[in-house]
Amino acid sequence: MLRFIALFSVxxxxxxxxxxxxxxxxxxxQPFTGLLASISAGLILPFDDSVISSGRxxxxxxxxxxxxxxxxxxxxxxSIVLFAxxxxxxxxxxxxxxxxxxxxxxxxxLNVVRIISLFYLGQWHYPIFEWTHLYFWPVLIxxxxxxxxxxxxxxxxxxxxxxxPRGS
Amino acid sequence: xxxxxxxxQQLVLSLALLPVTFGLWYAAGALLAAPAAWLxxxxxxxxxxxxxxxxxxxxxxxxxxxxxxxxxxxIVAASLAGSExxxxxxxxxxxxxxxFYAALIWGAKLDNSFERFAQGLLLLWLxxxxxxxxxxxxxxxLVIGEPFLSQTALPPAVIALAxxxxxxxxxxxxxxxxxxxxxxxxxxxxxxxxxxxxSRVR
Numbered sequence: 001m002l003r004f005i006a007l008f009s010v011x012x013x014x015x016x017x018x019x020x021x022x023x024x025x026x027x028x029x030q031p032f033t034g035l036l037a038s039i040s041a042g043l044i045l046p047f048d049d050s051v052i053s054s055g056r057x058x059x060x061x062x063x064x065x066x067x068x069x070x071x072x073x074x075x076x077x078x079s080i081v082l083f084a085x086x087x088x089x090x091x092x093x094x095x096x097x098x099x100x101x102x103x104x105x106x107x108x109x110l111n112v113v114r115i116i117s118l119f120y121l122g123q124w125h126y127p128i129f130e131w132t133h134l135y136f137w138p139v140l141i142x143x144x145x146x147x148x149x150x151x152x153x154x155x156x157x158x159x160x161x162x163x164x165p166r167g168s
Numbered sequence: 169x170x171x172x173x174x175x176x177q178q179l180v181l182s183l184a185l186l187p188v189t190f191g192l193w194y195a196a197g198a199l200l201a202a203p204a205a206w207l208x209x210x211x212x213x214x215x216x217x218x219x220x221x222x223x224x225x226x227x228x229x230x231x232x233x234x235x236x237x238x239x240x241x242x243i244v245a246a247s248l249a250g251s252e253x254x255x256x257x258x259x260x261x262x263x264x265x266x267x268f269y270a271a272l273i274w275g276a277k278l279d280n281s282f283e284r285f286a287q288g289l290l291l292l293w294l295x296x297x298x299x300x301x302x303x304x305x306x307x308x309x310l311v312i313g314e315p316f317l318s319q320t321a322l323p324p325a326v327i328a329l330a331x332x333x334x335x336x337x338x339x340x341x342x343x344x345x346x347x348x349x350x351x352x353x354x355x356x357x358x359x360x361x362x363x364x365x366x367s368r369v370r
Contacts, residue, residue: 071332136190
């Protein structure tokens with residue numbers, strides 16, 4: 001377990017360091033954050049045609065309220081935590097890759113729900129928007145990471161128990 | 169109980185407890201961050217005596233009074249400006265780790281849960297302290313700028329990284345770590361660690 005914690009911590013630090021590099025921000029993180037705004041707008045548009053996305057900003061053309069998706073709100077940090085956990089845990093590379101891809105989708109799926117919910121909470125009641133944005137959603141996203149990792153462990157447990165008789 | 173059953177129980181209980189623990193945290197106001205804020209108010213004027221005149225805690229806001237003021241949009245000594253720049257940090261940005269941790273610990277239905285919670289709280293206060301120091305260092309770097317940077321050995325990139333880690337990541341990451349530490353030697357831990365043990369056997 002100590003080996004896992006050490007590997008996890010080192011991987012986390014390395015991935016965070018890479019994420020903060022200017023070229024990575026410019027070529028990966030910022031375009032991806034803009035994509036999140038576009039996806040959120042695309043999901044809202046069939047129900048509410050007053051939403052406009054521009055870069056990282058999601059705006060309501062009627063009320064003028066806008067949310068800008070900043071670092072820390074794009075789910076990248078939460079995804080990095082999951083990646084570090086999956087990479088540090090001993091498993092076949094194919095399983096790790098599947099966990100990273102599916103886990104990333106699960107985290108970003110919930111993150112889009114967060115963005116859309118905050119967009120409407122901000123228009124409805126600003127103090128509640130602030131409260132959920134700053135305190136409640138980060139916790140829910142981290143629980144999502146834990147859940148995805150637990151599901152991955154469960155899958156690994158079943159997978160290894162099926163393979164064990166052949167391997168031993 | 170099978171592996172997924174134990175995890176489900178933990179998840180459902182923790183999610184159910186979250187509104188309760190967050191409600192208590194909100195009602196507690198400054199209380200849960202007070203030890204970390206008090207330590208920060210003692211450390212900061214000692215750490216940067218020529219930058220910070222005083223520091224304190226008001227409601228949930230931690231503040232520092234700097235020895236700098238502003239004249240014509242330029243940073244000058246407070247004695248020249250006739251006023252001091254005050255920097256504020258919202259302690260709730262860090263202390264929300266406490267209700268998260270509480271929901272995880274009580275969701276695990278452990279023996280001596282109050283004792284385990286108290287042990288974790290001590291560590292959370294330490295991380296809150298680091299967070300408060302990081303917020304103030306980041307604000308000093310952005311607001312005061314060169315006069316601050318010339319008197320600290322910390323490069324701007326380190327301050328930015330410390331802020332990123334201790335404020336944006338740690339409050340939501342440390343509680344699961346502490347929870348994992350607290351559930352060691354329990355049935356839930358055995359079930360969680362099963363794949364790891366199997367991978368070692370293979």
